[in-house]
Amino acid sequence: MPATADRSSLNWPTILFIAATSLATILWPVYAWFFGVTWAEVALALGWYLASAMAITVGYHRLVAHRAFECRPWFKLALLVAGSAAWQGSALSWTSDHLRHHAWTDQDRDPYNIRRGFWYAHVGWLFTKQGMTGELPTHLAEDRMLAWQDRWYIPLAITTGFVLPWAICGAGGLLLAGVVRLVAVHHGTWFVNSWAHLGRRRPWNPAVSAADSWLVALVTFGEGWHNYHHAFPGDYRAGVERTQFDPSKWLIWSLSKLGVAWNLQRVGFSTRWRRSVHSLLNWEGETSEKLARVRELQLRLHRQMVRSRSRALKTLGRVSELPLPANLSAAAITLALETRGRDLRDKLGRPARRRMDRLARLSGRLATLESLSDMLADWQPLPAAA
Ligand SMILES: [Zn+2]
Ligand SMILES: [Zn+2]
Numbered sequence: 001m002p003a004t005a006d007r008s009s010l011n012w013p014t015i016l017f018i019a020a021t022s023l024a025t026i027l028w029p030v031y032a033w034f035f036g037v038t039w040a041e042v043a044l045a046l047g048w049y050l051a052s053a054m055a056i057t058v059g060y061h062r063l064v065a066h067r068a069f070e071c072r073p074w075f076k077l078a079l080l081v082a083g084s085a086a087w088q089g090s091a092l093s094w095t096s097d098h099l100r101h102h103a104w105t106d107q108d109r110d111p112y113n114i115r116r117g118f119w120y121a122h123v124g125w126l127f128t129k130q131g132m133t134g135e136l137p138t139h140l141a142e143d144r145m146l147a148w149q150d151r152w153y154i155p156l157a158i159t160t161g162f163v164l165p166w167a168i169c170g171a172g173g174l175l176l177a178g179v180v181r182l183v184a185v186h187h188g189t190w191f192v193n194s195w196a197h198l199g200r201r202r203p204w205n206p207a208v209s210a211a212d213s214w215l216v217a218l219v220t221f222g223e224g225w226h227n228y229h230h231a232f233p234g235d236y237r238a239g240v241e242r243t244q245f246d247p248s249k250w251l252i253w254s255l256s257k258l259g260v261a262w263n264l265q266r267v268g269f270s271t272r273w274r275r276s277v278h279s280l281l282n283w284e285g286e287t288s289e290k291l292a293r294v295r296e297l298q299l300r301l302h303r304q305m306v307r308s309r310s311r312a313l314k315t316l317g318r319v320s321e322l323p324l325p326a327n328l329s330a331a332a333i334t335l336a337l338e339t340r341g342r343d344l345r346d347k348l349g350r351p352a353r354r355r356m357d358r359l360a361r362l363s364g365r366l367a368t369l370e371s372l373s374d375m376l377a378d379w380q381p382l383p384a385a386a
Helices: 012-035 039-065 073-084 091-103 118-122 144-151 153-193 214-220 226-231 247-257 269-282 287-318 330-347 350-378
Strands: none
Touching: 012 153, 039 073, 039 091, 039 153, 039 214, 039 247, 073 144, 073 153, 091 144, 118 153, 144 153, 153 214, 226 269, 269 287, 269 350, 287 330, 287 350, 330 350
16 A cells, blocks of 8 residues: 555545634634633533544444444434534444454554554544445445435534534534534544554553553543453443443443343453453563563453452352352362352252352352463463574
8 A cells, every 4th residue: 555645546525624624623712712602502512522422432333333232223323313423424434444444453454554653543544535445244234224324424414513503502502512522523533543553551462553541431432442342342342341431331231221222242251361361372572571461461360360259258258158168269169169059059049049150150250360370370481592
């Protein structure tokens, strides 16, 4: 692929749109100085930012591109309409680029390949993009709602992105909730392709450039845990740890409790830890860095073991009829469950039985963590060639 695009391949409508909206955003303080800003305009801009950015994360990305969950048609329609306000193309065109990004990450065929530099991955790639760039999987190509949004994308984007803010709050609304908000959403999403492909924090798979960034997670409502996402793209969560800010995950989970969303895809506990250990051990990185990462992962595994053990202890305390093993290893819990658990099971009420099942699950987790930890402890860096 040529490093510089020839003039005829430039996508002028996109370039002019980005230039005009950026310029209007830079000049917005001048407008605000002369005409003032109302609280209604600020509230509308924040609401529009939330709706359009979340529609990209939850709708375009997790629902359409990765099929990480299913939902009621009215909710999908709402996401597609709100997503149009973000001016990032139709969900079909967005997905076509995004699936190539996952299939060819960091290679020439990656549409926002970070190896071509921060600015190229951030926005430059859009300057040469001509229409839909890749094949779509059949289930998407045949989806009538997606085809409808693709066909009416420009009128939808104009209406939701500009006409509605103008109708609600006049010229001030058009500028702040329309244009300035739109530029903010653009950069938020673009940071996932640029900033979140440059960091060092790659806890799940060090072989890919995708890295974790809390800042990107903050502005995109959860997409910043990008290393996990590249390691497990089908998972409906990007921030898999409890403390990671991922409101899109919380929304999808809440909707599943209300019956609006279902079939939420999750990568199981053992699978994700096992794969992260294997990705690291197979990684052909520099020895000193690999050693540092092995130590780092050992520490994470250890913390996870402490957490699982304390949960198991708490559960054990509640099933008081079981003898409490002195050494709370996976084997000790399994032994306790097997020796006394079977006789107890029939005598116990349902809550206690649930606790015992939980305990069995926790001992399975602990066993996985213990064996992975041993595997890392056994790893030795190859001696340097003479
Ligand atoms: Zn990425
Ligand atoms: Zn993705």
